[in-house]
Amino acid sequence: MDKTVVPGYSKIGPLVRRAWWPDDPAPDSLAGRHVVVTGASSGLGRATVIGVARLGATVHMLGRNQDRLGDSAGLVRRALASTGSPAADLSTAVCDVSDLDSVHAYAEDLRGRLDRVHALVHVAGVLPPERTESAQGHELVFATHVLGPFLLTHLLRPLLRDDGDARVVWVSSGGMYTRALDASDPQAEHSEWSGSDAYARTKRMQVALAQMWADRLRTDHVAVHSMHPGWANTPGVTDALPGFVKLTAPILRTAEQGADTIVWLTAAAPASVAAGSSGAFWSDRRPRSTSFLPARKEPPGERAKLWDKVTTAVGVRPH
Numbered sequence: 471m472d473k474t475v476v477p478g479y480s481k482i483g484p485l486v487r488r489a490w491w492p493d494d495p496a497p498d499s500l501a502g503r504h505v506v507v508t509g510a511s512s513g514l515g516r517a518t519v520i521g522v523a524r525l526g527a528t529v530h531m532l533g534r535n536q537d538r539l540g541d542s543a544g545l546v547r548r549a550l551a552s553t554g555s556p557a558a559d560l561s562t563a564v565c566d567v568s569d570l571d572s573v574h575a576y577a578e579d580l581r582g583r584l585d586r587v588h589a590l591v592h593v594a595g596v597l598p599p600e601r602t603e604s605a606q607g608h609e610l611v612f613a614t615h616v617l618g619p620f621l622l623t624h625l626l627r628p629l630l631r632d633d634g635d636a637r638v639v640w641v642s643s644g645g646m647y648t649r650a651l652d653a654s655d656p657q658a659e660h661s662e663w664s665g666s667d668a669y670a671r672t673k674r675m676q677v678a679l680a681q682m683w684a685d686r687l688r689t690d691h692v693a694v695h696s697m698h699p700g701w702a703n704t705p706g707v708t709d710a711l712p713g714f715v716k717l718t719a720p721i722l723r724t725a726e727q728g729a730d731t732i733v734w735l736t737a738a739a740p741a742s743v744a745a746g747s748s749g750a751f752w753s754d755r756r757p758r759s760t761s762f763l764p765a766r767k768e769p770p771g772e773r774a775k776l777w778d779k780v781t782t783a784v785g786v787r788p789h
């Protein structure tokens with residue numbers, strides 16, 4: 471279904487696949503666990519917060535703007551109340567993930583308050599209309615999808631390790647299939663910038679980086695996954711791609727359907743296939759191929775080049 475795109479990415483995907491997919495997590499699977507979610511003020515991030523809060527997690531909602539975060543937390547509380555679930559345990563924090571200083575400040579604050587984190591979920595994403603730069607002068611899409619999440623993963627590593635069964639989930643996109651991994655000009659400094667190029671290039675990088683982190687964090691008992699949510703009707707998609715939404719509205723997934731696999735990966739039992747498949751790329755609760763076309767296969771040496779450029783840009787050297 472993924473190769474034919476529309477059935478796999480639209481709401482047909484989960485409707486058909488749920489007949490075979492693995493069981494839902496136990497209702498209290500995240501009780502007493504701390505889950506950090508970026509991009510929690512909208513769309514799939516908020517749907518993820520609802521999903522993991524319903525399973526008992528204490529959720530740390532990160533976003534760029536305190537008012538939007540507050541509104542989002544209110545919507546989460548109302549969503550749980552409307553289904554008779556216990557009240558959500560939420561906190562909100564302003565952290566602009568494209569701004570490395572903001573990421574450092576948030577991680578330092580959290581490390582001062584908690585001794586373990588069960589899951590870090592990288593949802594924040596952007597598709598800007600023109601090339602802009604982050605606070606440190608990095609191209610914004612690369613900074614938001616790659617540099618910030620990379621640094622946050624590194625800085626929260628001690629808290630994840632101390633959970634003993636932690637997860638990191640990178641929310642990539644099916645758009646990554648349109649690009650091979652290419653680390654030659656990650657910020658479009660020597661080529662013409664286009665939003666869709668920057669988006670697909672960095673979404674492919676997220677999948678490669680998740681696999682590289684999976685190798686490094688295996689001895690810390692931290693599973694690292696990337697996934698694609700299909701096409702979900704969210705404010706991000708409506709704003710960035712209004713024509714696409716007009717055409718596809720009847721078959722788009724809800725945000726909850728888009729977030730299903732994110733929540734499932736976060737909450738899956740330690741002995742489950744999800745927890746035991748660190749490094750996989752998921753959609754609808756199953757590992758999927760990371761490339762279908764020979765032209766999109768990863769060129770040798772590209773990963774090492776990407777790791778080097780990212781670690782240089784963020785100023786840390788994880789072992």
Ligand SMILES: NC(=O)c1ccc[n+]([C@@H]2O[C@H](COP(=O)([O-])OP(=O)(O)OC[C@H]3O[C@@H](n4cnc5c(N)ncnc54)[C@H](OP(=O)(O)O)[C@@H]3O)[C@@H](O)[C@H]2O)c1
Nearest residue numbers: 509511512513514534566567568594595643701702704706
């Ligand atoms: N919806 C889909 O069909 C789809 C498909 C494939 C992949 N995805 C991926 O899913 C993720 C969520 O997308 P969405 O559709 O839910 O979009 P959305 O409704 O626009 O949500 C994006 C979220 O990211 C936050 N964000 C953006 N830049 C940030 C930054 N620098 N620091 C902190 N937060 C930031 C936004 O915060 P503000 O409230 O401040 O704007 C917002 O909460 C993205 O990574 C996207 O690439 C979505």
